[in-house]
Amino acid sequence: MQESNPVAGLRDRREAQPDRHRRALWRDGAGVAAALACLALAACATRPLIPYSADTPPLALVAATQAGIQDKRARFREIYCAVLETHGAALDDYRACEDALTRVGVEPAGTGVPVDLGQSRRHLIAVMVPGVGYDCFKPWLSSPGTVVKHLRRFGYDAIMLDVDGLSSSTNNARQIRDAILAMQLPPGAPQLVLIGYSKGAPDILEALVAYPEIRSRVAAMVSAAGAVGGSPLANEAEQFQADMLRHFPGAICTSGDGGAVQSLRPATRRAWMAHHALPPGLRYYSLVTFPEPDRISSILRSSYEKLSRVDARNDSQVIFYDQVVPGSTLLGYVNADHWALAVPIARTHSVIGSLFVTQNAYPREALTEAMLRFVEEDVAMFGQ
Template sequence: MQASNGIARSARRLRALRYAGVRMAAVAACVASVACATKPLVPYSTDTPPLALVTASQAGVQDKRARFREIYCAVLEAHGSDLADHRPCEDALTRVGNEPAGTGAPVDLGPSGRHLIAVVVPGVGYDCFKPWLNSPGTVVTQLRQFGYDAIMLDVEGLSSSANNARQIRDAILAMPFSGSTSRLVLIGYSKGAPDILEAVVDYPEIRSRVAAVVSAAGAIGGSPLANDAEQFQADMLRYFPGATCTSGDGGAVQSLRPATRQAWMANNPLPPDVRYYSLVTYPQPERISSILKSSYEKLARIDARNDSQVIFYDQIVPGSTLMGYVNADHWALAVPIARTHAMVGSLFVTQNEYPREALTEAVLRFIEEDLATSGK
């Protein structure tokens, strides 16, 4: 009888894993089915990308990749294999073009003096698959050892950026604030980045509390994958295992269309009293998970320098500081699927391993140093 019960439990677990995998495949197929504009292919290359340099020059982007690399490498070396998914620094970041030489300055790996708090705004549908993902919270544990902290800010994953900007504003104003030193680092992942930008533009009352804004694989310029998508496709995420999310105002897909984002950027200058940073995903093609290959190839009809969801230059905030190009696909940067669902990882998200704890620590250390040197 015990053996029969054990077999039954194993069968149920296997069915659950299969169900989760099928759901993930359906979501990815939904994204991958979107038709892209037929433009000449720009092949994958790590040579100097002319378009990026022109865009950066015109928008006043500062290239500080060299210093970020020094800090990230120091963090990775200090922690070594103590953290999950460890990679050598050279494999964690992609060298693109003529990356400037490092400063050679020492890297302070001691306790934070400013006690920055990473406030992460997630992307499309996160509130739908958050229960299933069951993230272990290891990033928060890592940061707290050094006087930093992190929270995931709840927004409606299927709503518009305008709707979520208001939710970001309300959440920030509800947080304790001494009125002296700004400590919040708003990190927007994917659609979370434009959600944050709309918040700092539309709600000036939150700016005094914000030390910096980071686009992490952010859809700043939108994604061509959204051009022919419909909201009902995104709403498929409401049927993810354990999901309790709603459609919200139904504006997620519209908010991600390039025309929407470009029009918003043209009509909404970013306030200069906030510091902006860009962390761009620029994976080597072999670092794209199997489930994301189709969407990567569709975006490659425009530009092969994409992370499967967003082209690299669409991730950069105008006037920001460019921290680095990360050798990870869109999901690997921020969604630890393979850690909590090993079978799904082995079958679908085959390149999901990435040292996110070390990366987040390096981001906060870099920003703390940069703010100090700039007098902010």
């Protein structure tokens, strides 16, 4: 596949024209960075971010159990650490476990139960639903697909589900429904683990509520840096600014129904949650990005600081409490910014990574394996 990164075409001329190369590199690299910055909605906003108000959730960090959340960070840490220690060093972007997860508040003690790192008995399939604009920059990103390859070594599988990157959650919920019903799955226990990244999380939640016919195929739902409660940044952005992603190098996406930004506004998400109970009988999990400040990429620093006017405990796009599905099980706090969790920009575009997306490295393969191993173990305990 031909690389569509405009920076890449300049490499062969580096030796012959070093000064011209450097000027072009900054010009084209900045152009791609500007397009990427539109994913950080604050970068396209023209109004100042509204600070804390009566409509903003309280800033006090309470225990997960007091918020109606099951806190299973200790067990997830045991599983994730075992994965990293056993074969994580052979994978890209390895980190020691203590650096991969952020300790927040008082974390429960570990269970001490041995971690099974053998072949999956359930053969779970991770169905990943991406965030805003993914179909616009997917050709340019040219993801190497290493997560899927890694999971298949252990009897798991994964697919990226196509949705309209610039459409509303209601529109994308229908697309999720159609894709799930079209899957050829073996009879027996449900295998699908729906993983919603960023806006993908509310897209999935709306699908589970609106289309009961898909629930028998779903073993669990995971919010991974999910915009479950939306983001205050979306209050200051407009859809036409998100539509700038249609001009990303190689983009073939459309505006869809034009509802992506509206779907991310906190008032929209609060109203939806207030009128829609999540279906019982399914397991819900939340994996929250809660990075240390030095783990924020330089291109995301502006949106991180804007969002910090509401709450500094954010990943540059979403505040930590807005990532949690009500009544779910908390898996852990990940020491990574919003993009580092799921968008491997630096792996396929090293120049952009070194200049702009400076904290993009994260062991995603090991993290996804740990998520599936945790879910497999947890749903078995509930006889699902």
